[in-house]
Amino acid sequence: MNYRERREKVYSQMEEKSILILYSGEALHISADAYHHFEANRQFFYLTGIRRENMALVLEKCGEKLEETLYIEPVDPSVERWVGKKMTEEEAKEISGVEAVAVMDSLPSALDRIMTRKLPKKVYFDTYRHQMSDLPDYNAAKAQAFISAYPGIAVESIYPAVAALRMVKDADEVALTKEAVKVTEEALNHVLATLKPGMMEYQVQAEFEYKVKSLGADGMAFPTIAGSGINGTMLHYETNHDVCKENTLVLLDLGARVKGYNADITRTYPVSGKFTERQKQFYNIVLKANRSVAEMAKPGLTLKELNDHCKSVLAEGLIGLGLIEKEEEVGKYYMHGVSHHLGIDVHDVTVPEQAKLMPGMIITDEPGLYIDEEEIGIRIEDDLLITEDGCEVLSESIVRTVEEIEAKMKER
Numbered sequence: 396m397n398y399r400e401r402r403e404k405v406y407s408q409m410e411e412k413s414i415l416i417l418y419s420g421e422a423l424h425i426s427a428d429a430y431h432h433f434e435a436n437r438q439f440f441y442l443t444g445i446r447r448e449n450m451a452l453v454l455e456k457c458g459e460k461l462e463e464t465l466y467i468e469p470v471d472p473s474v475e476r477w478v479g480k481k482m483t484e485e486e487a488k489e490i491s492g493v494e495a496v497a498v499m500d501s502l503p504s505a506l507d508r509i510m511t512r513k514l515p516k517k518v519y520f521d522t523y524r525h526q527m528s529d530l531p532d533y534n535a536a537k538a539q540a541f542i543s544a545y546p547g548i549a550v551e552s553i554y555p556a557v558a559a560l561r562m563v564k565d566a567d568e569v570a571l572t573k574e575a576v577k578v579t580e581e582a583l584n585h586v587l588a589t590l591k592p593g594m595m596e597y598q599v600q601a602e603f604e605y606k607v608k609s610l611g612a613d614g615m616a617f618p619t620i621a622g623s624g625i626n627g628t629m630l631h632y633e634t635n636h637d638v639c640k641e642n643t644l645v646l647l648d649l650g651a652r653v654k655g656y657n658a659d660i661t662r663t664y665p666v667s668g669k670f671t672e673r674q675k676q677f678y679n680i681v682l683k684a685n686r687s688v689a690e691m692a693k694p695g696l697t698l699k700e701l702n703d704h705c706k707s708v709l710a711e712g713l714i715g716l717g718l719i720e721k722e723e724e725v726g727k728y729y730m731h732g733v734s735h736h737l738g739i740d741v742h743d744v745t746v747p748e749q750a751k752l753m754p755g756m757i758i759t760d761e762p763g764l765y766i767d768e769e770e771i772g773i774r775i776e777d778d779l780l781i782t783e784d785g786c787e788v789l790s791e792s793i794v795r796t797v798e799e800i801e802a803k804m805k806e807r
């Protein structure tokens with residue numbers, strides 16, 4: 396991937412006489428010598444291609460010449476014996492395309508030199524917080540410390556600029572998303588071949604995740620949702636501890652992650668291999684909405700317009716079955732949006748300035764119906780790449796019609 400090109404786009408948005416300091420972060424401590432799974436700061440990953448701990452990227456725009464330096468951990472054989480190989484200077488250069496690589500220990504003095512000699516007027520950090528109640532993350536904490544060390548310096552978040560870039564995927568990103576979808580498809584086919592009444596939801600989850608792992612993916616894009624019967628009506632059910640009973644549906648919202656890129660797919664399968672007539676009625680309404688959104692999606696539309704359309708299709712179906720009388724009542728059975736952006740975050744970044752779809756954006760298409768009183772929860776989710784004049788359904792070949800699903804479960 397061309398990370399240098401991405402950094403150049405960020406440079407072009409930075410003010411004259413400014414620098415950017417972006418840390419990859421460090422794993423959160425659990426207890427004793429155990430740490431949480433590490434996830435690199437997404438902006439750092441997007442601009443360097445590296446997902447390692449304890450690194451920093453510094454971009455300087457303080458003269459005619461743009462300067463960039465990547466700070467990495469020093470190679471220490473005695474540490475490597477325990478935790479595995481660190482990235483070498485050559486590898487860091489090779490992946491990121493940054494020519495100047497230095498060790499993290501030299502970062503404070505380097506920053507001091509820049510601040511006292513080049514006199515930047517502004518420093519950019521990534522200070523994004525998802526919710527005000529969240530603790531400041533690694534980069535935001537570093538920004539605070541920096542302000543204390545250099546009082547009076549203007550600090551601004553680079554997040555909105557990088558988020559805007561991340562919304563439009565380049566060819567490499569599309570290719571990786573396709574790989575993640577492909578792995579998800581194979582793992583779902585494995586689920587179709589093994590699903591049967593009496594299985595625990597966590598066993599269905601395990602069949603999916605076993606296949607994803609054995610195909611060499613990074614792992615799951617997010618915690619797998621496997622909800623059978625009434626559990627399928629809970630939107631973010633992650634307990635997965637119930638038995639999949641005969642003649643119920645199991646809703647599977649899941650995805651593989653490949654090299655940092657995610658699939659986000661939902662399929663709803665009949666545990667016994669055949670839909671009941673009633674389940675089929677609801678299923679085909681959701682399917683119609685799913686297909687209809689994919690037909691409609693194109694540049695210039697907003698996610699809200701797609702969702703309004705989705706609601707009208709679902710409402711029409713529910714009115715036909717006599718469950719509701721007016722379109723406004725659809726919220727009783729469908730309570731989320733039909734779409735979100737998908738990328739290196741599953742619920743990927745959005746900026747208000749780019750509310751309208753553009754070619755290269757990847758979004759989900761996920762209508763659902765949740766009929767508590769009949770213990771039926773159905774969602775069908777595909778991933779769409781917006782093209783010049785419409786969209787490409789990246790998950791087109793993952794079976795989704797009643798006939799296809801029943802046929803696949805029968806042939807096993």
Ligand SMILES: [Mn+2]
Pocket residue numbers: 659735759761776
């Ligand atoms: Mn989704």
